[in-house]
C-alpha cells in the first residue's frame with residue numbers, strides 16, 4: 001500500500017472535528033450535537049495541493065491526561081506520531097483550545113490550529129484576531145465555519161505551512177503546569193480576543209434550559225416520547241407499512257410468483273423464493289415493507305434529537321434516576337443510542353469511565369433496550385390494540401431495567417463515578433446532515449439485516465419443508481404453549497429472534513395482523529421478544545468489548561429473563577385481565 | 580469580680596508572656612515580678628489569681644482572664660503606636676504600658692477592627708483574639724461558599740476547588756472551571772448546571788460541594 005503522510009485531527013469534544021474530517025476526505029462519519037459522538041478512529045484519504053494524505057478523525061479530549069477509553073484512543077494515536085496534527089478548536093472557547101494546545105506542544109509535532117464555529121463566536125460578539133494568534137503560537141491559525149464550508153479551502157492551503165509550535169511554556173508537573181498554562185493563556189486571550197456587545201438569549205437557548213429542569217423538563221420528555229410514538233407507531237408502522245405491505249401482497253408477490261414459476265419450473269426453488277417462507281415473499285418483503293419505513297422514520301426522528309442538543313439535556317434530567325441502576329446521567333447517551341442500534345450502542349459505552357458502569361450498561365442494553373425496527377414494530381402492533389397495552393409493555397420493561405440494574409449495582413464492586421457532562425448549545429438541526437445520517441444508517445442497517453433475513457427465512461423454509469418445524473414447535477411447546485400460553489407457531493418467531501430480534505418482531509407483526517393472537521398474548525410475546533437475546537451483530541461487538549465469557553453470560557441471562565418474566569406477566573394478565 | 584490594681588495586671592501580663600515561651604519556673608519569673616513590687620507575688624496568690632505548686636507558677640481561671648485581656652490590649656496598643664503613629668519599635672513598649680490599663684473593652688475592639696484584626700504585635704508576639712476577631716472571621720467565611728449552597732441564578736467567582744483526587748480536579752480544570760473565573764449557576768436540580776465562559780457544564784453534588792466561590796458582586 002502506498003504510504004501517505006498522515007494528518008491527525010484532534011481537539012476538544014464537540015467542536016466539529018468530524019464535520020471537518022468529512023469535508024477533507026469526502027466521507028460521511030457521524031456528526032451529532034453532543035460530546036462523545038466519535039468513539040473510534042475513522043480514516044480517509046484527502047488530497048490537498050496535489051498531494052495525498054491519510055486523514056484520521058479522533059474522539060474528542062480536553063486534556064492529554066485521560067480518563068476514559070475514548071480519550072485513551074486519541075492519546076495512542078498521538079504516540080504513533082502522525083506527520084501533522086490539525087487541532088480543531090471552538091472559536092468561542094479559545095481558552096480551552098489553548099489549554100489542549102499547550103499540552104500538545106510537549107509532543108513537538110508540526111501543527112495547525114483551526115478555530116471552528118466562528119459563526120457562533122461572531123453571534124456571541126467574540127472577535128478573534130487569527131493573525132496575531134498565529135504570530136504568538138508560531139503555527140498557522142485558520143478560522144472556519146465547518147458546516148458551511150467557510151475557511152475549509154484556506155485550511156487545505158495552509159497544510160504545507162504547518163510548523164512545530166514555539167515552546168511557550170516548559171513542562172512542569174501537575175497543578176503547577178496548569179497555573180503556568182493559565183497565566184500564558186490569559187496573556188494570549190487578552191491580546192487576540194475582543195468582546196463586542198452583549199448576547200441576548202435566543203428562544204432555542206431558553207428551550208434548552210427548560211429541557212433540563214424537572215419542570216417543564218419531564219413535560220417536554222413526555223411530549224417527545226408521545227411524538228415518537230405517534231411518528232413511529234402510527235405513521236411509520238401503520239400507515240407506511242400498511243401501504244407497502246399491501247403493495248407487496250397485492251402486486252409484487254403475485255407478480256414475482258408468476259414470473260418465477262414461468263422462468264424456473266422447479267417447485268422447490270419456486271417455494272424457496274416466493275412461497276410462504278420464500279426469500280422474496282418473506283425476507284425481502286419484511287426488509288422493505290416493514291423494516292425500511294420504520295427504520296427510516298426512526299433515524300430521521302433520532303437525527304433531529306441528536307443534532308438539536310436535546311440528548312445531553314436528557315442526561316441531566318435523568319441523572320438521579322440512573323443512579324438507581326448504578327449508572328449516572330452520562331449513561332443515558334448509550335442507552336438512547338441503543339434505541340437506534342444495540343451493536344453501535346455497546347461501542348459507545350466507551351464514554352463511561354469505569355468497568356462496572358460499562359458492564360451494567362451493556363447488560364441493560366442487551367436486556368431491555370429494543371432497537372429501532374423492533375421498537376417501531378412494537379409501537380405499531382401495540383397502537384393497534386390499546387394505549388393500556390402499550391403502558392403495560394412499557395412498565396414491565398422499565399421495571400426490569402431498574403430491577404436488573406439495581407441488582408447488578410449491588411453485586412458488582414466499584415466506586416460510584418460522579419456525574420460531569422458538558423452541555424452543548426441548542427442548535428437548529430440541518431436537514432442535509434439529518435438526511436445524510438439517515439441514508440448512511442439506513443444503508444448500513446439494511447446491509448446488516450438483509451443477509452440475516454434471507455438466511456433465517458431459508459432456515460425456516462427448510463425446516464418447514466422437511467417437517468422439522470412442527471418438531472421444533474413441539475419441543476418448544478412446554479415453554480411457548482404451557483408456560484407462556486402462546487400458540488405453538490410462535491416458536492418460529494423465537495427461532496428467528498435468535499438471529500435478529502427485529503425479524504422476530506416483524507414475524508409477530510404479521511401474525512398479529514392476521515388475528516392469530518389475543519391482545520394479552522401479544523403483550524406477553526412482545527415483552528419476551530424485547531427481553532430476548534442480543535442480536536448476532538450485538539453479540540459480536542459484546543465479545544470484542546467485554547470478552548467472550550461475559551458475552552455468553554449476557555446471552556443466557558437475557559434468554560432466561562425473557563422467558564421467565566414473560567411467564568410471570570402471562571400469569572398476572574390472566575388473573576387481572578386488564579388488556 | 581476581684582479588685583485588681585495596675586501592678587497586679589502588669590504582673591499577670593508578665594507571667595502570661597513567660598508562659599508563651601513555655602516557662603513556668605518560679606525562680607526565673609520571680610525576679611521580673613519583684614521589679615514591679617517586692618510583695619506582688621504573695622498578693623496575687625492571696626487574690627486567687629495564681630497558684631504556686633512545686634516551684635511553678637500557674638494562672639487560675641480568673642488570673643488567666645486578666646492576663647489574656649491585658650496582653651491583648653498591650654499588643655494592640657503597640658500595633659496602633661507602630662502602624663498609625665509610626666513610633667519606632669524600641670519606644671513603643673513604654674507608651675503601650677500606659678494605654679493597656681486605660682482602654683475599655685469596647686475601645687479595644689474598635690482599635691482591633693480599625694487595624695484589621697492583626698494577629699501579631701510589632702515584636703511578632705501573638706495578639707490574643709477578641710470577640711470582634713471571631714465575628715469577622717465568620718463573616719469572611721460566609722462570603723466564600725461551596726457551589727451547592729448557591730441558588731439558581733447566582734453568579735460568583737470561583738475561589739478554589741478542594742478536590743484531592745488529581746484526576747477529577749484535572750477534569751474540572753480542563754473544562755475551564757478554574758479559580759478566578761466567573762461562574763453562573765443555572766439550576767440545582769436534578770443536577771447542577773453551570774456556565775463558565777462559553778462552556779456549559781452539568782455536574783452532581785459530589786462535585787458541587789467541592790467548588791468554592793466568593794460571593795461578591
Ligand SMILES: Nc1nc2c(ncn2[C@@H]2O[C@H](COP(=O)(O)OP(=O)(O)OP(=O)(O)O)[C@@H](O)[C@H]2O)c(=O)[nH]1
Nearest residue numbers: 014015016017018019032036037038060117145146
Ligand atoms: N454553528 C456551527 N456548528 C458547527 C460547526 N461545526 C460543527 N458544528 C456542529 O457542531 C456539532 C458537533 O460536530 P461534530 O463534528 O460531531 O464534533 P466532533 O468534534 O467530531 O465531536 P466529538 O466526536 O463528539 O468529539 C454538530 O452538531 C455540528 O453540526 C460550525 O462551524 N458552526
Ligand SMILES: [Mg+2]
Nearest residue numbers: 017018037038
Ligand atoms: Mg466526532
Ligand SMILES: [Zn+2]
Nearest residue numbers: 589675676679
Ligand atoms: Zn504594661
Ligand SMILES: [Zn+2]
Nearest residue numbers: 657700701702
Ligand atoms: Zn510587642
Ligand SMILES: [Zn+2]
Nearest residue numbers: 691696711712
Ligand atoms: Zn479583632
